Amino acid sequence: MKQHALNFNSGPAVLPLEVIETSKQALQNFNDTGLSILEIGHRTEAFKALVFETQNNVKNLMNIGADYEVLFLTGGATQQFMQIPYNLLNKSDSAAYVVNGIWGEKAVQEAQIWSQIQVVSNTTNENHTKIETDFVVDKNHKYLHVTSNNTVEGTQWHQFPKTEIPLVADMSSDIFSRQLDFTKFDLIYAGAQKNLGAAGVTLVVIKKSILENNPENLSPILDYRQHIKAGAILNTPPVFAIYVLSETVKWIINNGGLNSMEQNTFEKASAIYKIIDDYKDVFHCPVRKEDRSFNNIIFNMPKELETNFLNECKAHKFIGLKGYRTKGGVRISIYNAMPLEDVKILGNFMLDFVKRYV
Numbered sequence: 001m002k003q004h005a006l007n008f009n010s011g012p013a014v015l016p017l018e019v020i021e022t023s024k025q026a027l028q029n030f031n032d033t034g035l036s037i038l039e040i041g042h043r044t045e046a047f048k049a050l051v052f053e054t055q056n057n058v059k060n061l062m063n064i065g066a067d068y069e070v071l072f073l074t075g076g077a078t079q080q081f082m083q084i085p086y087n088l089l090n091k092s093d094s095a096a097y098v099v100n101g102i103w104g105e106k107a108v109q110e111a112q113i114w115s116q117i118q119v120v121s122n123t124t125n126e127n128h129t130k131i132e133t134d135f136v137v138d139k140n141h142k143y144l145h146v147t148s149n150n151t152v153e154g155t156q157w158h159q160f161p162k163t164e165i166p167l168v169a170d171m172s173s174d175i176f177s178r179q180l181d182f183t184k185f186d187l188i189y190a191g192a193q194k195n196l197g198a199a200g201v202t203l204v205v206i207k208k209s210i211l212e213n214n215p216e217n218l219s220p221i222l223d224y225r226q227h228i229k230a231g232a233i234l235n236t237p238p239v240f241a242i243y244v245l246s247e248t249v250k251w252i253i254n255n256g257g258l259n260s261m262e263q264n265t266f267e268k269a270s271a272i273y274k275i276i277d278d279y280k281d282v283f284h285c286p287v288r289k290e291d292r293s294f295n296n297i298i299f300n301m302p303k304e305l306e307t308n309f310l311n312e313c314k315a316h317k318f319i320g321l322k323g324y325r326t327k328g329g330v331r332i333s334i335y336n337a338m339p340l341e342d343v344k345i346l347g348n349f350m351l352d353f354v355k356r357y358v
């Protein structure tokens, strides 16, 4: 039985109940090995088979071919802020970055340590309430980096920029929540703890061609090519986190794949946005409508109402609704594993709140 709380956390976040159940079993006996998943060797046939199967499942889900590699790395998405420019940029190279929020900003700060970075679009002056698409990218840059979903600011790219240079995306908070043409991307990364499982592993999907003509003599543990050469098991990887990711990916496949995830995500987010739009005096979403995120819904309320709202949510065990620590407001995170029923319970509570206070 799962605890009786509705988990709207932005990450680590809600997991499918089935994944928690299979993980419990694997803690006792992983794939009939007679050992716990916590005990097995990372170079055993059983674990290698798990890694191989998961790589294939990820590729099938993304509809990408042998020209892509799938890695399970550590250090979170934050480490990728460093590892991407470290691997892709020679000292004479430059890259273009879009800044639509705090995570994009952090990616730029790290990348600037390694090479020349041009910020081609920055929505800071609009308080990151929209996504701008009318920017120009010099094709001499090695790649363009975007954050596909801005977890804190509640915006999302619904149409990715068309570029002549490789596209790199931080998909930490919307990976596998929708159908995309993943072949348009050259590198995709996502910390697992939102839509892919438990914290501790980062999914990194790389088109092999982007690794050509890159710096040599990198520190091996940070070198994508070394991880690929070692079949994604260069050193001891986060075995349990990879197991949970593997089960979560299977759960997505067994529940209709990305089309189904997209429909469900849209239905859940639309239910909440409808209430926000119907009661604009109470719930104010600052984000431009066409750029709204379907995974992280943010809004502000008149001060006193907001305090009451959050206190009542706490009493009802609706968890994780307080906005990002430096931003305030309310944030409702709705990932794949969040049941529609839970969203409806929250929605009914919002309607009831309006009735009682307004």
Ligand SMILES: Cc1ncc(COP(=O)(O)O)c(C=O)c1O
Pocket (backbone or CB within 6 Å): 011, 075, 076, 077, 078, 079, 103, 147, 149, 150, 151, 152, 170, 171, 172, 173, 191, 192
């Ligand atoms: C879009 C995005 N990028 C990066 C990060 C940082 O991820 P991590 O904590 O895995 O380093 C987060 C965390 O919430 C995020 O939402």
